[in-house]
Amino acid sequence: MSKILQKFLIVNLAIIFILSACRKKEFDEFYGRPETLADPIYQQLQAKGNFTRFLDCIDKSGYKETLSKAGSWTVFAPTDAAFTTYMTENNLTEINATLASAIVRYSMTYDGEKVERLSDNLTAKGFVKNVGFRRRTVYYDFVYDGIDNDGKAIKVIAGNRNGAYLPTDFNNKNLPYFLSPFVTFAGISALDYNYFYPNTEYTGKNVGPGKIIEQDIVAENGVIHIVDKVLTPPQSIDQYIGTKAQYGAFKSLLDKYVSYNLNTDITHRYQVLTGKSDNVYAKNYSILLGFSPNNENYLKEDANDAQIGMYTIFAPTDDAVEAYAKVLLKYYAKNRLQPGNYKAQLNELFSLRSDIIRDFINSHLYRTTVWPSKFNTVNSFLGEATKLTPANVVDKQFLSNGLFYGVNAAQNANVFSTVYGKVNLDPTYYIMKQALDVLGYAIPIKTASLKYIVIPIPDATLVSLGFSYDPFYPSSPIRGDLNILRRLLQTHIIPLGDRAVPNFATTAGILETSGGEYIKYNNGFFSSAGTEDLPAVADKSIKIDSVATAVNGADAYAAKVLMYTVLPVSKHIEKYGTLTTDPYYSFFQYLKNNVTLYTAATGAIQGVTDGTSYTVFIPTNAAIQAAVTAGLLPKLANGTPNYAPTDAGDISRVAKFIQYHIIKSTVASDGQKTGSFESLLKNDSGDAAKVTVFTNTTNTLTLRDVTNTSVNVLLGTTDRSNVLSNRTVIHQINSYLKYQF
Template sequence: MSKNLPRILTVCLTIIVLLSSCRKKEFDEFYGRPETLADPIYQQLQVKGNFSKFLECVDKAGYKETLSAAGSWTVFAPTDEAFAIYLKDNNLSEINADLASAIVRYSMTYDGEKIERLSDNLTARGFVKNAGFRRRTVYYDFVYDGTDNNGKPIKVIAANRNGSYLPTDFNNKNLPYFLAPFMSFTGIGAVDYNYFYPSSEFTGKNVGPARITQEDIVAENGVIHIIDRVLTPPQSIDQYIGAKSQYSAFKSLLDKYVTYNLNADISRRYQVLTGKTDNVYAKNYSALLGFSPNNENYLKDDANDAQIGMYTLFAPTDAAVEAYAKVLLKYYAKSRLQPGDYKAQLSELYALRPDIIRDFVNSHFYRTAVWPGKFNSVNSFLGEVTKLNPGNVVDKQFLSNGLFYGVNEAQNANSFATVYGKVNLDPTFYIMKQAMDVLGYTIPIKTASLKYVIVPIPDATLVSLGFSYDPFFPSAPIRGDLTILRRLLQTHIIPLGDRAVPNFATGSGILEASNGEYIKYDKGFIFSAGTQDLAAASDKTIKIDSIVNAVNGADVYATRVLAYTSLPVSKHIERYALTTTDPYYSFFQYLKNNVTLYNATSGAIQGITDGSFYSIFIPTNTAIQAAVTAGLLPKLANGSPNYTPTDASDISKVSKFIQYHIIKNSVASDGQKTGSFETLLKDESGDAAKVTVTTNTTNSLILRDVTNTSVNVLLGAADRSNVLSNRTVIHQINSYLKYQF
């Protein structure tokens, strides 16, 4: 046994070695690096031999190991020729470690992508074709030296969200590229590209100002694209505007929306990295702004939405802000503006009316890329297209988080240029402005494409009527009866549709207010149903003090309020029915004696409901007699009208006749409403009989009844038509309307 033991052990060891060798071979074949696998990014660039300067930067930046190891990167690598151009253009003999780090980190984007994928937006639901033009780079700014709102030196880090800061987000800058699929998808082209990069040739394969000269070099740890220029991280909008003195006035307004908030997480990280004891403050812009100018991210509706979106800022120069300050300060400046004093006055205005400054600033903010060829097709944060054009641009920059246009004019925002703007800016009408905002009347009247006339109501008038504004009640800041206030305000807001502003000074006419009630104007005076109720002749009309035109209409200033009436409609009929020769006499006699329709105590007419709108067409006394003769109304033995019938069928005739002369809509001779309208008269099935308005102009109003007979509204100076009543307009007609049941 002892002599055979060594032989046995030798055989066993040989078998074990053979088995181990087989296992290792199988392991290497399965897990080993395939011979066909491309080298990593660093090694490939090293072999190519034309990237020594870029690789020097990689070494200085400490990214050699990263680009030599596993991972997934897209690297835009500049050639040595590109570095030679860069060094010459920037008067540099070498590149220090900080600059090297910026160049390398800005050239690296996350996820290795071939060029065919770069135009696709990677979302949580997959790729969206052709929508992308940016990728998140490795580069981000960290803590920098700044000052707080009081000018005290502090350590600052930029916000990475709109209105806030998130410590887990590095606020990486994004690299833009301009590839043919995206350009075609977006409808932009070489002109848009060269607007920002005039010295670069557009090829449809551009990265910032560079061209991709060789694409899709696949590496073990990503993809390389060769470019002909060195790229460095652009400034953010916040960084750029802060460094340019020509925008100091606009920046001073932006600064009013900045807060510096101590961030414990970043403070600890900074202290560990630097060994210093300084605290770090996040520079946050208010969420009231369209976006945070220092936020490198986009809206974050999706993790990668910065691939498809960026911001735009139109920044007015100091001269442009000074010129527009005259608009903003018209009602606030203590004295005539002098050169150099506008900044202080705008600051004072911010303290008094922060909403004015907020709207002014936000009118220049766009939450999307406004390409040069699309100036007038993209809405600002306030929902308006810019009123500026490329000719106003004196400075254009493609920055890291947005497009920047320095402009020689300020945006004439709808908040100030429309009929709403006059009420908005003038403190005399502050309660009305706040009430319109709170009650939801603002958006239409400050839309430039919608034409209005506004009759502003002074604060003193509203206070005398029991209304006030109290910001200490944020849920209900308007104090007073809101039902009454709504009706009052709506009467002073008059939509024009496609009509021009009326000639209030020398013309006359009737206008429908936004609530369906009507007002009238006549040679420098305006009036409403409520003013016509007043006893004194001098009070029945209101003198127009002045008229100020706006981009969407006019503001008509008057001495008193356009009151509405609380009287029942019958009282306005009765006003012109007191004697036998009055125009409404015969009609009213039939009405007031009809117990079915008329309540003698209240004056209410059955079927006319509070809050609804009506028109009443009253035949002349001669026409009433014609209806009597035709048998549509009861008559006496001598053929004259029987105003007090006792027979049920005669009473019914009167009811039907009157009901058929009242339609369920307010119609006036303003050229606006035509068509078929229901009357108060209904058949046994409950279907309403109808009257058609066939013609409606400012000097002609024609009706047609169900017998196809036309009737004219009498619009002469002596006739009683377009009479204003309680949500009702009363007209005199030359004949009667005939129904058929």
């Protein structure tokens, strides 16, 4: 090679080298690790010198590489002093690899966050300030040894959804923290924190049982917060209750809603990891329960909603379950179940009425956090606040997926303690119970704050009327004419408002039912429009056999049903208006002869619509004569009533008079309704003339017409007031109501 060529190559290589060096420098300056960038988490802990125990755990757990390179973690790092305390308290001389892994993984949460951001919830729409108190950790349980429903030993993995298992979700446990922004937002205080962690000072920067003593140490791969306690993963509700014998009865009921389902994905993963051939079954709780006690996630309405919510369970002890079993088994233990202890009988009850056991369990399950200071402000899965107090709590745990309160009394749930509860628990009324649920009448009567009287209808009576319950028709399990059944049920449900339960045995009165119709009681007997229609005197009322009080009223038991009437209103006026001596005689004579209002073939009164409530005020015969004398009604030459006028004007006057004495609402002497009510009478513009119910007590009912003249309803024992008709009440009044158009 010539010297010229050698020199040329040397020069070109030198130029290439120089250019390459320049480009590398530019690349490193742009893409290389900045000199100002903090070291990774592992190296920073190493440099500090007082985390040798935690670093040893990191090494044993296999997370050294993870915490030594790029990533985004929040690590709550316990000091060596914290480890010394932990090992002393737990009588440990060393920490094995399994425990080390649990400590490290539970101390790591996803995404590196400073303290100021930990209380914010990261949602699909962005951060929501101050609502968070938990973060998902790296720690999760895997396959464990379990026992299936047949007592067979199997490999199990916990369900990670309410009622299901998803192989793509590891069911990570969440780490709780109590930071001032959240505590203020939630309206709780140090008392709530110290209720679960009595030996730790509340500082507003607490993580589980520990305190953050140094915060916001920024690392290349996240943020470090130094804590004074070693954090270990708590048990789930399912894990905890399974280890405590004092909750055995309640757990046995929970177990009835557990299924074990073979999961091929987890089975394959387990077999690859362990080299074993066992199948793995997912332990799933039924979706009929408020939540799954082994589910570490929350509702999953948002990917990160476990940051803002967790479950709560009030677990009654065996003694508490035994005491409350007397309520649940009251109608079954003597006649339907084999003699034995309460646990065996509850098991048998499940086979007969699983809904009772389901409701008993769900009355103790809350799909939200029930803080100690807020016991009575949060509703259970059944929609009611607990009646228990912190004084009932004998065991309290802040578990990985919920708050756990062991209690010495069972929740006296509304589904058992209200007027609905008697129907719910007694198998004699099972069809009615199902009908109340299906047709939407159950919610008001099982609300403890709403007072009711319920008159239960026995199954035998409903069957005789053509009704039954058949669960094989899920869309319409109540068989029979539902329109008739609805009206029957409404007649047997009486809202009390703020009134006390009447003394049915020795007093008399009238009560409005939930359908707007009325029933009467009189010295131990009920009557309704339908019963009063019956020809036999003995059938016109039904005997009240007994009355059972409830937290929101009473159940009044009778052997027969209170029927409604199908007769038109005119027939009940006619009943007391046929003879000249009858109290409604003059009024009915004008009505039946008025061709614009009355249809003789059907008894229909124009303007009185089927299914609508009315009150008819009927003047006495003497008051009708006074109206005739005053010129409001047509008369004969001798001054007596002309019941069948032929003059169009006279016919119109009769129609207007009658229409003004019928209002569009049921009113009775029960002390409930006062005010202004529209009548059937309307002016040419379509505006209704009104009648005012001025006073209403159990022994006084006073009206005022448009001229402000007072008229009294006659309520004596010989008067015909509070007469029951078809969604209507009929009263006798001492005068007539005067209209002005």
